[in-house]
Amino acid sequence: MIKVEHLSKTFGPVTVLKDITVEINRGEVVAIIGPSGTGKSTFLRCLNLLEMPSSGSIHVNGVDILDRKTDVAKIRQKMNMVFQSFNLFSHLSALDNLTLGPVRLLGMSRAEARSRGMEFLRMVGLAEKWRHFPDELSGGQKQRVAIARCLAMNPDVILFDEPTSALDPTTVSEVLAVIRRLTSEGMTIAIVTHEMAFARDVANRVLYMDQGLIYEEGTPQQIFENPQKERTKAFIDRVRSFSYRISSPDYDLYAMNAEIEAFCQKQILPIHTRQTLLLLIEELLQIYPPYLGSAVLDLTIAHSEKKASLEVMVESTGAPANPLESGEQPDDMGLSIIRNLSDRIEYSRVGNKNRLTVLMKRM
Amino acid sequence: MEFQTRKEANATIVTITGRLDAVTTPDYETRVRALIAGGDKCLIMDFAQLDYISSAGLRGLLVTAKLLKASGGAIRFANVGGNVKSVFDMSGFVSMFPIDDSVAIAIGALA
Numbered sequence: 001m002i003k004v005e006h007l008s009k010t011f012g013p014v015t016v017l018k019d020i021t022v023e024i025n026r027g028e029v030v031a032i033i034g035p036s037g038t039g040k041s042t043f044l045r046c047l048n049l050l051e052m053p054s055s056g057s058i059h060v061n062g063v064d065i066l067d068r069k070t071d072v073a074k075i076r077q078k079m080n081m082v083f084q085s086f087n088l089f090s091h092l093s094a095l096d097n098l099t100l101g102p103v104r105l106l107g108m109s110r111a112e113a114r115s116r117g118m119e120f121l122r123m124v125g126l127a128e129k130w131r132h133f134p135d136e137l138s139g140g141q142k143q144r145v146a147i148a149r150c151l152a153m154n155p156d157v158i159l160f161d162e163p164t165s166a167l168d169p170t171t172v173s174e175v176l177a178v179i180r181r182l183t184s185e186g187m188t189i190a191i192v193t194h195e196m197a198f199a200r201d202v203a204n205r206v207l208y209m210d211q212g213l214i215y216e217e218g219t220p221q222q223i224f225e226n227p228q229k230e231r232t233k234a235f236i237d238r239v240r241s242f243s244y245r246i247s248s249p250d251y252d253l254y255a256m257n258a259e260i261e262a263f264c265q266k267q268i269l270p271i272h273t274r275q276t277l278l279l280l281i282e283e284l285l286q287i288y289p290p291y292l293g294s295a296v297l298d299l300t301i302a303h304s305e306k307k308a309s310l311e312v313m314v315e316s317t318g319a320p321a322n323p324l325e326s327g328e329q330p331d332d333m334g335l336s337i338i339r340n341l342s343d344r345i346e347y348s349r350v351g352n353k354n355r356l357t358v359l360m361k362r363m
Numbered sequence: 364m365e366f367q368t369r370k371e372a373n374a375t376i377v378t379i380t381g382r383l384d385a386v387t388t389p390d391y392e393t394r395v396r397a398l399i400a401g402g403d404k405c406l407i408m409d410f411a412q413l414d415y416i417s418s419a420g421l422r423g424l425l426v427t428a429k430l431l432k433a434s435g436g437a438i439r440f441a442n443v444g445g446n447v448k449s450v451f452d453m454s455g456f457v458s459m460f461p462i463d464d465s466v467a468i469a470i471g472a473l474a
Contacts, residue, residue, distance in 0.1 A: 253384065253385060253386050254386065272446075275415065275446055276446075278415075279415070279417055279446070279450070282384060282385060282417045282419075283417060283418055285385075286385060286417070286418060286419065330422065331418075331422070333418040333421050333422065333454045334417075334418035336453055336454050336455070337417070337418055337450060337453050337454060340453040341453075
């Protein structure tokens with residue numbers, strides 16, 4: 001369907017894409033992952049001719065889209081794009097954002113465009129918001145309108161350029177749910193994303209881009225579970241972490257919980273896992289009140305997508321002592337809960353700090 | 364955390380909504396102490412709306428049970444499910460206190 005050969009793109013002296021050769025077949029869902037600044041978005045923009053490639057060729061259904069005679073507007077209509085920043089018309093209602101393209105570019109009647117527009121808004125769960133202007137919608141809702149607008153143009157392919165990167169973590173899942181639905185309906189999709197769990201779940205094929213190249217490609221299983229090349233391994237194995245410092249016995253548990261929940265949502269951790277993590281952390285922190293007047297606690301949560309593991313580390317200043325063995329807890333209930341929620345608990349003295357590392361049980 | 368009470372038969376049904384954790388348990392304790400000081404002796408803790416409990420919340424419940432025992436009263440738990448049930452299991456609460464599937468059953472047991 002899409003055949004890219006030896007594509008390169010330079011911006012002045014900077015070469016962003018070096019030599020991209022890849023095919024995307026009809027009905028495929030291709031996830032493009034990789035570190036920031038490695039040309040993923042530029043690659044998508046070249047496919048849609050929002051950037052003109054410096055060299056190489058792109059054929060869509062056998063048509064050379066870099067040929068000067070090619071109708072670029074038609075290409076963009078068939079290979080529509082959803083942007084990180086929504087790009088909705090702020091002076092138009094949600095429905096009018098959807099009808100503008102079909103009326104002006106597809107020659108559709110206004111009545112038909114509105115009728116179809118409502119169908120697409122319904123499909124993304126926003127039919128009741130049809131009168132609303134973009135400023136009246138949340139980030140997730142705006143992105144869903146942008147997806148509906150994209151669908152209203154009857155595209156053969158949808159290119160998603162980091163569609164959830166600009167969203168509040170609480171709204172990421174609603175957008176991913178809509179994209180997930182499209183993937184299950186056979187739409188051809190190329191998606192640049194940092195949502196690794198999502199990519200692993202919905203993609204047929206994963207392209208790992210690095211240094212301006214498709215450095216490695218394969219099935220989600222190959223790329224996420226058995227990457228062959230060094231840089232892919234380093235990227236997949238990286239651990240994402242969250243840190244929080246507590247320096248007072250009167251710390252705000254709920255403010256901390258809200259930040260932890262946002263981190264968990266960003267990692268697309270299930271609600272049950274989030275709740276278990278919050279319980280484990282509350283119980284761990286209950287151990288420390290005897291120290292909190294004089295010590296500073298540094299809490300770190302590390303999530304490894306590859307291992308599907310969550311590790312909680314609490315470092316505290318003060319004299320060497322394992323907080324779990326302080327004997328200052330009023331009873332064993334907290335310890336019992338911690339042990340039940342953990343696969344491994346380790347104490348170590350690192351520099352001038354007591355470090356407690358807890359590997360949370362997979363629940 | 365919301366704390367609501369109602370009387371049914373000879374029991375006081377205490378419905379807790381939300382969270383019983385290190386932040387909310389002191390408030391829970393204040394309210395339940397006032398209840399017991401006011402003469403309520405048979406409490407049924409309805410946890411159908413309780414989303415979360417930690418060991419701090421369990422300690423609050425233990426205080427409740429001790430106060431009731433001292434005053435010759437009784438406590439039963441109803442509608443303990445989900446995460447709350449898991450914490451009850453982990454902490455051994457399930458073997459320490461009577462837990463019923465519904466408030467009606469708990470009322471019947473106290474009769």
